[in-house]
Amino acid sequence: LNYRQVTKRTISCLQSLIGDDNVLHDPDELIYYSGDENPAGISAKPDVVVTPQNTQQVSQVLTFANDHRIPVTFRGQGTGLSCGAVPLYGGIVLSFERMNRILEIDEDNLVAIVEPGVVLLTLREELARYGLFYPADPGERTSAIGGNVATNAGGMNGVKYGNTRQYIVGLEAVLASGAVLQLGGKTLKRSTGYELLHLVVGSEGTLAAITKVILRVMKEPQRVITLYVPFPNLTAAIATVPQIIREKITPTAIEFMEQELLLMVEQQVDQRMPHDGAAAYLIIRLDGDEETSLYKMGEAVADLCLARGAEDVLIAESREAQARIWDLRGRFYEVLKSTNILDTVDAVVPISQIAEYIRLGKQISKKYGLTIHGLGHAGDGNVHLMLLKDTLSDTAWSEKLPKTKQELHEAAVALGGTISGEHGIGFEKKKYLPLIASKDELAIMRNIKHVFDPNNILNPGKIFDI
Numbered sequence: 094l095n096y097r098q099v100t101k102r103t104i105s106c107l108q109s110l111i112g113d114d115n116v117l118h119d120p121d122e123l124i125y126y127s128g129d130e131n132p133a134g135i136s137a138k139p140d141v142v143v144t145p146q147n148t149q150q151v152s153q154v155l156t157f158a159n160d161h162r163i164p165v166t167f168r169g170q171g172t173g174l175s176c177g178a179v180p181l182y183g184g185i186v187l188s189f190e191r192m193n194r195i196l197e198i199d200e201d202n203l204v205a206i207v208e209p210g211v212v213l214l215t216l217r218e219e220l221a222r223y224g225l226f227y228p229a230d231p232g233e234r235t236s237a238i239g240g241n242v243a244t245n246a247g248g249m250n251g252v253k254y255g256n257t258r259q260y261i262v263g264l265e266a267v268l269a270s271g272a273v274l275q276l277g278g279k280t281l282k283r284s285t286g287y288e289l290l291h292l293v294v295g296s297e298g299t300l301a302a303i304t305k306v307i308l309r310v311m312k313e314p315q316r317v318i319t320l321y322v323p324f325p326n327l328t329a330a331i332a333t334v335p336q337i338i339r340e341k342i343t344p345t346a347i348e349f350m351e352q353e354l355l356l357m358v359e360q361q362v363d364q365r366m367p368h369d370g371a372a373a374y375l376i377i378r379l380d381g382d383e384e385t386s387l388y389k390m391g392e393a394v395a396d397l398c399l400a401r402g403a404e405d406v407l408i409a410e411s412r413e414a415q416a417r418i419w420d421l422r423g424r425f426y427e428v429l430k431s432t433n434i435l436d437t438v439d440a441v442v443p444i445s446q447i448a449e450y451i452r453l454g455k456q457i458s459k460k461y462g463l464t465i466h467g468l469g470h471a472g473d474g475n476v477h478l479m480l481l482k483d484t485l486s487d488t489a490w491s492e493k494l495p496k497t498k499q500e501l502h503e504a505a506v507a508l509g510g511t512i513s514g515e516h517g518i519g520f521e522k523k524k525y526l527p528l529i530a531s532k533d534e535l536a537i538m539r540n541i542k543h544v545f546d547p548n549n550i551l552n553p554g555k556i557f558d559i
């Protein structure tokens with residue numbers, strides 16, 4: 094791709110546009126902006142980083158970059174797992190770290206208006222002061238709302254509450270040309286032409302910069318309980334999930350994990366789960382406002398689990414007991430990453446096919462000699478397969494990993510699923526996109542890209558090639 098080089102003059106132009114403080118070009122500082130959290134992924138150093146403080150500055154940077162054909166890659170907190178925030182062609186990284194204000198919490202309309210750099214944890218804490226909560230819950234709470242919207246992030250609450258998209262009612266978006274769009278608003282319904290808002294949600298920084306987000310919030314559920322359920326094997330655990338859903342019970346979250354992984358994590362963090370002697374576990378969170386009906390729901394789930402072979406059902410009620418379970422679950426990725434080289438698959442399959450997908454996954458990884466662990470959001474079919482390098486040599490790992498991943502993605506699609514449930518395509522899954530998107534679909538996507546960003550300056554090299 095034919096982009097202009099960033100020169101000293103480019104840097105001084107950017108400085109005069111948005112101020113010296115908002116332009117970073119020290120090589121040591123630039124390294125921080127060259128990768129994301131995918132340990133098996135690529136990295137690339139930007140030539141310059143800008144940290145605008147308002148929409149007008151974002152618009153000025155984009156107008157300048159578009160006029161000078163300089164690529165721009167947006168960055169939230171860089172916690173993505175698909176190399177989406179990696180500036181493949183160098184150029185400008187536009188980081189939203191300084192646009193991090195919560196602008197309004199509107200209790201009458203149950204919406205919040207926030208800048209894209211607001212960190213999820215900060216938003217949650219602020220909403221809690223009003224007795225409100227934002228249900229979309231990606232496991233990484235240091236991620237930024239703009240990144241969540243750009244990847245249509247999911248998370249553990251997906252079973253009951255869905256992904257980020259369901260909560261976005263309005264966006265301010267800046268096009269490559271610098272034009273500012275106000276999409277949607279505080280209303281909850283709209284039937285007014287093409288829904289550009291939802292084109293921008295999940296577009297991974299390839300269509301527009303998200304500079305303001307209007308999101309739907311809810312009254313915080315009064316009560317939450319967690320069921321921790323040991324099973325003699327993973328198949329029995331997973332096979333229970335569609336049964337729970339079929340009974341019209343909607344837990345907030347259903348996560349699954351295998352013992353091997355649990356023991357590994359327990360050892361690393363020096364903390365024990367209430368029970369770690371079974372081969373597989375389901376962790377089920379239920380929420381509601383009314384105590385009797387919540388416990389009735391808990392009992393119904395427990396009965397179903399026991400009928401499907403669960404060894405026991407442990408119920409955590411206090412905040413502390415539940416936090417211990419979920420905190421440990423939340424640390425799996427971090428622990429694995431610190432002890433092994435790994436890659437993750439973010440496939441999603443119909444819930445009735447999860448057990449089959451894991452069986453196929455293990456078969457495929459065995460064929461290539463890779464260690465694999467299944468972990469994830471069993472309740473919405475989003476299976477995270479963790480591929481570990483373990484004792485493989487570097488050569489064997491780089492030879493076997495792509496073949497294994499190719500087959501794992503093919504298997505998900507063959508079962509009626511897709512290649513990403515929540516992490517997005519980014520660079521990392523670009524080569525697998527044709528497995529799920531037809532030539533016609535890809536042509537439409539390319540045409541849409543051209544309308545939003547005719548010079549292909551926004552996050553080039555991501556999702557698909559032009």
Ligand SMILES: Cc1cc2nc3c(=O)[nH]c(=O)nc-3n(C[C@H](O)[C@H](O)[C@H](O)COP(=O)(O)OP(=O)(O)OC[C@H]3O[C@@H](n4cnc5c(N)ncnc54)[C@H](O)[C@@H]3O)c2cc1C
Nearest residue numbers: 169170171172173177232237239240243246247298303515
């Ligand atoms: C331990 C761990 C657990 C995780 N668990 C989950 C999980 O449960 N569910 C889940 O969905 N993800 C999960 N993730 C992945 C990651 O946290 C999410 O993808 C998150 O949404 C990324 O947010 P970010 O701010 O870090 O975005 P970044 O990584 O900075 O960027 C991601 C993409 O969004 C684009 N982007 C960022 N901000 C903007 C903006 N304002 N305008 C336009 N484009 C923008 C970038 O260009 C890039 O393409 C996890 C990651 C880790 C490390």
